[in-house]
Amino acid sequence: MKPTATSSGNHRLAQLEHLQAEVVQVITQPGISPPSTKPLSKNVLATIESLDRQTAPPVRRVPQLTNNQKNEFKALWRKGYPVVVRVQGSGPCKPDDFVRLYGDAPVSVHISSDKDPTTTTLGRFFELWTAQDSGRNVTLRDFPPDAGFNEQFADLCEHFKRMTPFPDITSPRAFNGLLSHWPHEPQQGEDLAGLRKPDIGPKMYISSGDYEGIGSTAIHKDKAAAINIMLYTAPARNSRDSGAQWTVFLAEDGPKIRQYLNVKFNRDPTGPDLTHAGQVFLTGEMLRELWTEHGVTPFRFVQRPGQAVFVPVGAAHQVANLTPSIKIATDFLHVDDIGKTFSLHDEFRRESMESMLSPDMILWHTWKSLHSLDALDTTPIAVNVPRKKTATSANRERLARRVTGNHAGSAAYRHRCPHQDCADIQFAPTTVTGLRDHM
Numbered sequence: 001m002k003p004t005a006t007s008s009g010n011h012r013l014a015q016l017e018h019l020q021a022e023v024v025q026v027i028t029q030p031g032i033s034p035p036s037t038k039p040l041s042k043n044v045l046a047t048i049e050s051l052d053r054q055t056a057p058p059v060r061r062v063p064q065l066t067n068n069q070k071n072e073f074k075a076l077w078r079k080g081y082p083v084v085v086r087v088q089g090s091g092p093c094k095p096d097d098f099v100r101l102y103g104d105a106p107v108s109v110h111i112s113s114d115k116d117p118t119t120t121t122l123g124r125f126f127e128l129w130t131a132q133d134s135g136r137n138v139t140l141r142d143f144p145p146d147a148g149f150n151e152q153f154a155d156l157c158e159h160f161k162r163m164t165p166f167p168d169i170t171s172p173r174a175f176n177g178l179l180s181h182w183p184h185e186p187q188q189g190e191d192l193a194g195l196r197k198p199d200i201g202p203k204m205y206i207s208s209g210d211y212e213g214i215g216s217t218a219i220h221k222d223k224a225a226a227i228n229i230m231l232y233t234a235p236a237r238n239s240r241d242s243g244a245q246w247t248v249f250l251a252e253d254g255p256k257i258r259q260y261l262n263v264k265f266n267r268d269p270t271g272p273d274l275t276h277a278g279q280v281f282l283t284g285e286m287l288r289e290l291w292t293e294h295g296v297t298p299f300r301f302v303q304r305p306g307q308a309v310f311v312p313v314g315a316a317h318q319v320a321n322l323t324p325s326i327k328i329a330t331d332f333l334h335v336d337d338i339g340k341t342f343s344l345h346d347e348f349r350r351e352s353m354e355s356m357l358s359p360d361m362i363l364w365h366t367w368k369s370l371h372s373l374d375a376l377d378t379t380p381i382a383v384n385v386p387r388k389k390t391a392t393s394a395n396r397e398r399l400a401r402r403v404t405g406n407h408a409g410s411a412a413y414r415h416r417c418p419h420q421d422c423a424d425i426q427f428a429p430t431t432v433t434g435l436r437d438h439m
Contacts, residue, residue: 058291059300062248067165073310078336082248082299082317083310087163093231093305093326095130099123102153110139112212129208129324130234139207139216149202160202160328163229165308170227170332172200178333178362181369198358200224201330209234210320215281216244217319219274221254221344222311225337228329229308235323242323243302247282251314251340256294264289275316276348282318313340314347333362 063076064084076083103123110117111128128138150157164170173180182197205228207216236242249257254275261267261274264286274280282290290296302322303309311317333341338359345359 058297060297062246062299062301070166070169073166077310077312080251080312080315082246082312082315084301084303085165085308085310087165087229087306087308093159095126095232095326098326099126101155105144105152107140107143110137110141112136112138112214125206129206137208137210137212137214137216139205141205141207143204143206149204156328157202160229160330163308164227164330169334170330172332174332176335178335178338178366181366182362183365183369198362200332202328203330205327205329206325207321208324209322213283213320215318216321218278218281219247219257219316219318220278221275221314221316221347222331223344223348224331224333224341225313226311226329226331227308228303228311228327230303230305230325230327232326233305233321233323234325237323241302243304243321244325244327245320245322246299246301246303246309246317247287247319248299248311248315248317249296251312251316253294253296253298254314254316256296257290257316260290260294260296273347281320313337314344333359338363 062082062084063072064086065072065076066086067088069085073083073085099122103121103126105122106119107122107125108117108119109125109128122140125138125140129140144152161167161171168174169176171177171180179197179200205217210216230244233242233244257275258273259269261280262269262271265274265280267274287298341359
């Protein structure tokens, strides 16, 4: 029997209270400081209440932390909850800064529902972007389109790295971040040709306000866990709130969302998942139906400048800019997320979609990297001893590899399969196919 709004609401409220008690129990263990209990601002609450005021489903309040509450973050992250973290720092983040520094850069701009993007310059794009009275959504996605963010926007990239909270979790060089174990990019003639490091960002997302009510970013799932930092938002006009309205679902609600969308749009249940199509934006009425028919309650909140939004692996989400906003985002792959990331990768594969993440290759290189650390000679280099006892060149090279994490030149790293059945086999993969055939 389909639940009523009242019965479903009471049931979900009880679930929320139970989950809240569990989280409090986890993050109040001895030695762990309690989380921030600062309530959402009045502006955020007013924005939520104004959305479909009479029939709006209940919403979850997103946890809000500071960048020194890592233990609280870990506890909430294990629950699969999105988290908002206040970041610190400032830099070249305003439209005038981008026009001054990169105004002549060519870009592909998406205007409303136009099928094909328009090619223009970044300076011209910002002219369209700031015209809030145009009534059309103007968006610059995944900028730059290639993997050259570090080279094209070196200053901004450094600023982003300094702003990003919990770098021991999110940084590409974090030991617990699996991509830190990927070998350095192969040089000409090396046997790692073809095994290029996945492009996880950072990328910029610059979009006007959602003037047409069709969403700035349709509901979708990222290829891995993601962090999104708002750098700038234009001042509000006509008593309109500023920032970006996020709607984030728990990963476990994915099948229910898919079922609802299939019925709503009369789609074949065995067909493609609409949450991967990037073409649907859930309106207030659709969110109400999703709640009454399936008991699905999302997190809804407004992101402001200086706030980082952490989106868990597999969590469907959508964004509607209340005012023109500039954001920068990157994916990250933490060791605790590897199982969920593989599951999501399988989803993409079933949909004949390429995730571009290659989690199997990431796990392979992590395995090899950790194995090579054990294989390296850990004898310390002698210091302040007679010249005849100083370290050899080989010792210095081994030490350099341990310090920098670059084991690409090590035979133990590049030629030994870590599987116990291959302990005595010297194997140097030259292609992805060859590597998988060997495994």
